[in-house]
Amino acid sequence: MLLAINIGNSSLRFGIFEKDTFECKNSWIINSKPHRTSDEYLVIFRNTYVQYHVVPESIQNIVIGSVVPPLTNIIKESLYKIHQINPEIVDRYTSSSVKHQSYQLGTDLYANAVAAHTLYKKTTLIIDFGTALSLTCVEKTSEFRGAVIAPGVNSALSALISHTDQLSQVELKKPSNVLGFYSDACIQSGMIYGYLSMVEGLIDRIDQELKTRCFVIATGGLSHIYAPLTKKINFSDKLHTIKGLKILYSSSNKN
Secondary structure, eight states, X not given: OEEEEEEOSSEEEEEEEOTTOOOEEEEEEEEOOSOOOHHXXXXXXXXXXXXXXXXXXXXXXXXXXXXXXXXXXXXXXXXXXXXXXXXXXXXXXXXXXXXXXXXXXXXXXXXXXXXXXXXXXXXXXXEEESSEEEEEEEOXXXXXXXXXXXXXXXXXXXXXXXXXXXXOOOOOOOOSOSSOSSHHHHHHHIIIIIHHHHHHHHHHHHHHHHTSOOEEEEESTTHHHHGGGOSSOOEEOTTHHHHHHHHHHHHHTTO
8 A cells, every 4th residue: 555645844654545545545744843853753653553553664655745844754764664664745846747847836836736637637826725825727628727825714713813912723614604793703704704704716817817717726735724615616525635646646656
């Protein structure tokens, strides 16, 4: 089986796949802040394997996609101690399946584009509700059309709370009304409906710019909150980026 790891700014997403399928057998997330040593991650990984009933010997290959270079070698070293396998690091240079002109395209955005083109074969907009909010567009012809990046929901919420004396942390959930009477409900409305309005507005603007209606996928840790609240999102898949890493790994090993 293939173990795929997406190293993000806030978390590590793990997924285990059979060799020739996109069915994810197991998936979990580990908080990556604060940064830890390779030995600390070694203990966490072993404990997580026990928790999720993962047999280390069942893993034959490992692929890593990362947007946090200082963490990449630490995670790679920890995994090698467990599996005696050198993980393969993939990025935007691994595959030519999506044509791009950007020299600053993050591995996560490229993996999102590659997965969309491979799995759906249509002009697709991927909305990633992660540490950053990103919208990535790829044409059905495989041309990368660009991206939009904004502060992520949790990042914006943390900034709001940390800079405001009388506000406390609130749960991110849909409030009963847009207009609230108490601080918690008011903040929830701003974070849920405010971000939802931004996402819907960006979808409309991108569709107008491209003169087409994009197929819209939601992914990322908070996608389950926003996707059900709008008809503009066609499909929700938390494992979309991980699937992209699997495709990049397969493409690399065909060459």
